[in-house]
Amino acid sequence: MSGKPLSGLLVVALEQAVAAPLCTLRLADAGARVIKIERAGGETARHYDAAVLGTSAYFAWLNRGKESAVLDLKAEADLALLRAVLARADVLVQNLVPGALARMGLSPEVIARDYPRLIAVSINGYGQDTPYAAMRAYDMLVQAESGICAVTGTPETPSKIGVSAADIATGMNAHAAILEALIARGQTGRGTQIEIAMFDGMAEWMSVPLLHRTYGGHDTGRHGLSHASIYPYRPFACADGSLIVATQTNAEWARLCEGVLGRPDLAEAPAYATNALRVENRARLDAEVEPGFAALTTAEAIARLDAAGIAWSRYSTLADLEVHPALRLMPVTLADGREVSMPRPAGRGADFASGPVPALGQATEALRQEFAGG
Numbered sequence: 001m002s003g004k005p006l007s008g009l010l011v012v013a014l015e016q017a018v019a020a021p022l023c024t025l026r027l028a029d030a031g032a033r034v035i036k037i038e039r040a041g042g043e044t045a046r047h048y049d050a051a052v053l054g055t056s057a058y059f060a061w062l063n064r065g066k067e068s069a070v071l072d073l074k075a076e077a078d079l080a081l082l083r084a085v086l087a088r089a090d091v092l093v094q095n096l097v098p099g100a101l102a103r104m105g106l107s108p109e110v111i112a113r114d115y116p117r118l119i120a121v122s123i124n125g126y127g128q129d130t131p132y133a134a135m136r137a138y139d140m141l142v143q144a145e146s147g148i149c150a151v152t153g154t155p156e157t158p159s160k161i162g163v164s165a166a167d168i169a170t171g172m173n174a175h176a177a178i179l180e181a182l183i184a185r186g187q188t189g190r191g192t193q194i195e196i197a198m199f200d201g202m203a204e205w206m207s208v209p210l211l212h213r214t215y216g217g218h219d220t221g222r223h224g225l226s227h228a229s230i231y232p233y234r235p236f237a238c239a240d241g242s243l244i245v246a247t248q249t250n251a252e253w254a255r256l257c258e259g260v261l262g263r264p265d266l267a268e269a270p271a272y273a274t275n276a277l278r279v280e281n282r283a284r285l286d287a288e289v290e291p292g293f294a295a296l297t298t299a300e301a302i303a304r305l306d307a308a309g310i311a312w313s314r315y316s317t318l319a320d321l322e323v324h325p326a327l328r329l330m331p332v333t334l335a336d337g338r339e340v341s342m343p344r345p346a347g348r349g350a351d352f353a354s355g356p357v358p359a360l361g362q363a364t365e366a367l368r369q370e371f372a373g374g
Contacts, residue, residue: 004031009182011035012085013066014094014101016043018139018164019198020123021062022171024093027178028065028355029345035085035367036066037073042360055334055357061342064332065355067363073104084371086115091178095123098134108193118191119181121174127197137198142166146202151209154224169201225315231278231285232256235315236293238301243293246311250274259308260301261292335359 009032013024021036028034036043045058052060071078082104086092092111094101101107101122111120125137143149143160153159174196181192203210208229209220225244226234232253233246247253250273257267266288272278278285293301305312314320321327330344333356344352 007031009033009091010085010089011091011093012082012089013037014092014096016095017045018058018062018167019170020093020095020174021045022168023121023123023174023178024066025062025064026171026175026345027091029348029352032091034066035363036063036068036358037082038068038070038360040070040072042070046360052340053334053338054336060332060334060340060357064357066358067367068358068360069364069367070361071364079104081368081371083114085367086118088371089115089118090182092118092120093123093174093178094121097136098124098128111193116190117185119178119185120191120193121178121196122194123170123174123196123198125197126199128195132199139164139166139198142198142202146199147206147209148202151206151220151222151228153222155222158222165205166198166202169205170196170198173201226282229279230275231282232289236290236301238293238296238298241298242315243298243301243305244313244315245293245305246313248275252310253278255308256305256310260304260310261289263288263292330354332357335362 006027009027011024011027011032011034013020013034013036015021015024015036024032024034024036038046045062046056048056048058051057071082073079073082083106086106108120111118124133125142126132126135140160143152143166146166148165149158149160152161174194177194177196181194185191212229213219220228222228223234227246230246230248233248235242235244245256247256253272253275254264254267258264266272266285271281272285296304302312316324328344328350329341330348330352331339332342332354333339335357336359344350
């Protein structure tokens with residue numbers, strides 16, 4: 001027993017790519033035993049790249065602390081082994097193509113009958129009760145389909161978010177749903193079956209732009225690094241660089257005008273009295289505010305912003321992030337025994353220990369011996 005909160009929990013992962021592996025990674029981090037079932041040759045993310053000393057960056061990030069077993073689920077013996085593992089498992093997470101599990105004889109009805117304590121999570125692109133149920137779904141496709149790209153980028157160029165946002169959101173939604181289901185099972189003794197759709201997660205993220213359109217009658221535009229509905233919340237060029245400045249209240253706006261720009265008249269102007277008015281008049285305000293920052297060095301601007309209690313940040317490149325003073329790293333052991341560093345998950349302390357990245361099929365024979373005969 002590791003003393004972690006999910007120690008003793010057995011998770012079966014029929015997973016690939018990002019969404020499901022992120023979910024089960026979080027379970028493994030909390031002490032769950034995660035058995036990752038892979039096909040011969042390994043799952044998709046093993047082959048995206050070889051950036052981490054020969055290991056895919058995606059795979060190294062998302063699969064540490066798991067056991068890898070290679071099974072041919074079209075073969076009766078291996079399917080029987082999977083069933084034997086499920087009979088003892090607490091959680092099943094799968095993001096196979098819709099219907100794949102049912103074709104193995106593991107339909108929702110069979111799971112409910114044969115594994116009544118199992119929490120079975122199916123990750124799909126779209127809700128299975130919608131006309132998009134059978135649509136293939138990858139991260140960028142779901143970002144585009146859900147409207148994320150319509151509010152991301154510059155006025156001229158729609159863009160995707162630069163990381164796998166749809167996959168990451170889906171994995172975290174699945175993780176939260178599993179924790180809720182475990183609590184419910186502790187009360188009722190019964191498992192449940194849960195569908196997590198990638199599109200649902202992105203559609204929820206789009207709530208504010210959608211509400212603005214549905215009830216406010218206007219579309220949210222694309223503003224690059226500027227906030228679409230708060231002003232000023234954007235980059236400003238200083239004499240020797242640039243800073244991103246954020247004000248969210250009228251009081252902060254007043255302090256910015258007086259303490260940073262030396263323009264108390266802007267705070268007093270009726271045309272800029274509320275955030276909604278500042279957003280409406282952002283082009284006029286840009287012409288008023290930009291010269292104030294242009295006259296300052298970044299060091300001078302930072303000193304004034306700090307004194308006025310105004311939030312700011314620099315624009316970090318990947319090179320900047322690599323050496324960022326706030327970046328907290330942890331060691332991770334690759335399958336070949338070499339050690340690399342990667343960002344420590346949020347909420348984990350300095351003593352958090354990550355499991356190693358598994359070699360393909362390293363647990364297959366042990367799994368057969370442990371679960372032989374069900």
